[in-house]
Amino acid sequence: MAVLNLPARFVLFRSNFKDVHWVTKRVHCRYYNSDATLDHVSRGLERYKDLQTYFKRHLKATYSRFRNVADHSAVCGRRHVYFMEGNSIFRMENRKSESEPEQVLDLGCVTAGAETQEWSVQRIRLSPQEKHLAATLKTHNAETIRCVVAKLGQRSVLTLDNVFTFEWATDEVLFYTTQENVKCQTVYRLDLTQNGHTIHPVYEESEPDVFVEVSLSRDRNTLSITCSSRNSSEVLLVDVSDPRLEPTLVQARQPELLYHVEHWRRNLIILANTGPGQEYQVIKAPLSEPSMVSWSPVFTPSLGTVLKDMDVVGDHCVLVAMTTTEFELELIIVPLFQPREAYTLQLPSWACVIESERPGLADQRGTLEFLLSSPVRPQVSYRLYPEEGLLSSGTGDGPTAFRKNQENYITARLKACSQDGTTVPVTLFYGMKLMKNTPLLVHVYGAYGQDVNMQFCPKKRFLLEQGWALAYCHIRGGGERGLAWHRQARIEGKHRGVEDLQACLSHLFSSGVYSPSRTVLTACSAGAVPVGALCNRRPDMMRAVVLQSPFLDVLGTMEDPELPLTLEDREEWGDPVGNPEHRLTISSYCPVCNITPQRYPSMLLSAYTDDDRTPLAGVLKYAEKLKEAAQIHFNTAATSDPEPNIVVSIQPGANHIGSDDWESMLEEEALQLAFLYKEMDLEPPRTSWRRKRK
Structure with a gap:
């Protein structure tokens, strides 16, 4: 809304009617001790390197197709x-x-x-x-x-x-x-x-x-x-x-x-x-x-x-x-x-x-x-x-x-029923030819009264053209259905956002077209909270997860008043220091606090060393605990399932919204695509070569 322009744990773009631009100031990150620590948590990225290079070329071509979109910056x-x-x-x-x-x-x-x-x-x-x-x-x-x-x-x-x-x-x-x-x-x-x-x-x-x-x-x-x-x-x-x-x-x-x-x-x-x-x-x-x-x-x-x-x-x-x-x-x-x-x-x-x-x-x-x-x-x-x-x-x-092919894509407005009977909207984009087990990328936010980011993104368009479906879950805690929609999932009501997300996935799966084995969840910043909570409760509902600038250690962050946003964020998450009930509520859903040995989905976490909104320490803490729990389950459970790949991509010198550098942005988006295709066992799109006439 134009009324509230606070620096939330909120990433990428605001979809306001007014012209608002978010910026952040660099603050020295004190949450890690050495490059060795970063190298340790970033292990595993090399398995996506070849595909990353491949998708970077495809992304450049996709962005090039839309270079003639009118420039409104004059x-x-x-x-x-x-x-x-x-x-x-x-x-x-x-x-x-x-x-x-x-x-x-x-x-x-x-x-x-x-x-x-x-x-x-x-x-x-x-x-x-x-x-x-x-x-x-x-x-x-x-x-x-x-x-x-x-x-x-x-x-x-x-x-x-x-x-x-x-x-x-x-x-x-x-x-x-x-x-x-x-x-x-x-x-x-x-x-x-x-x-x-x-x-x-x-x-x-x-x-x-x-x-x-x-x-x-x-x-x-x-x-x-x-x-x-x-x-x-x-x-x-x-x-x-x-x-x-x-x-x-x-x-x-x-x-x-x-x-x-x-x-x-x-x-x-x-x-x-x-x-x-x-x-x-x-x-x-x-x-x-x-x-x-x-x-x-x-x-x-x-x-x-x-x-x-x-x-x-x-x-x-x-x-x-x-x-x-x-x-x-x-x-x-x-x-x-x-x-x-x-x-x-x-x-x-x-x-x-x-x-x-x-x-x-x-x-x-x-x-x-x-x-x-x-x-x-x-x-x-x-x-x-x-x-x-x-x-x-x-x-x-x-x-x-776009005009030539726009009739091949459908925008559908769906309604899921949450645990308490509340209707939760879902916006779905898909091609005309739906097939069983269509790969599904699910987006979610649900915090601060902000809508989930739905601005145009060439990477999302590329996925749609490659046969993916894209779902946007408008869970409580966001602002899509007014101020009451936000109030219902503040502080003690945070569990409602998690329940809404689960209901949205169940509704999508009920069509018979989509399935958990072909589903990836993605979120930015505070949107990682309901995703991380659902991974702990129902890891069987998704195959993989992609999180950017993820806010994962809610309890640890809200206990530290020295962090830049802790005091004002207690209006959103509660005060675990001064209110025991708030502490119990946060502990019940906090992604870091509820990790347990079980079959987790593969996960790509993108973090930035100069991020002063979602401390890097929380991302590293979550990644280490998740790897340990997944390893324990893999070593002790009688299962033929492969061990999930949990990798952290840390970009130095970038803040909460990542780097504005063109090449760095392409590298990051290409890595995300490589991760999706590798973890979903999908064949990458084939380039059609046309022989030129001489």
């Missing part, structure tokens, strides 16, 4: 379009498509002697009259984050370190937050003057579990300072017409109150969880009296629909909603002058992720441009005209290579 100013090319930012005049690009920023000038090819532009912001440009840069392993502020048309450049979010209030005033040890708690104001610049502290958060960020309203009239914890939020507003005034508080934080603010005609349009069942509804309040006493409901969704995000476009409130019965995305458009005339627009049934494109300074305010995608379908651009109620596709229906 930024439109009043007079120019800005874009990244190589190690520089360039601009071209809007009305002169054939004009020569002008270089406005050379990364080599601001990287302080670092290898320029290791840096990339993360985000760009233009000042209102296009006098200044600010951009954040990061290295491929994201160990350093740097913000550069450049005066356009001149060569003067200012650098700021550890910047997380940043927005221009005026052409001379930039607000930004800084991040230290995955915490973001301070807001600064940069004032640019003819004689140089000054920096002033604007806000400093005192609570250790509160995360702070800045954002600009779509109409660019107010700047929000949003302070969020796991269960509450608080917003302060800055009037951009006089940004040096003290920020105004909207509503003081209260336990379990979450809200997000947009500006509209001297009013605030607020997305707040004050609706039935503490779900989100739309509220309005005058800017002059923004507190809860002045809040009046504008729109409350009907039963069976939950609001996921909000934007204000012209005189309309545009809501992203999810139907909890059919489990499909839709847009609800609320005319703010006549909210009773709200209407709904259905999105394509295949759509799994919606992302808005941040409007440029010159863009029309009366339309909303956004992107739709799925794990196997690249981004497709759409434009909404809320005044007319029209929705149009801007680029047809995706790349030509």
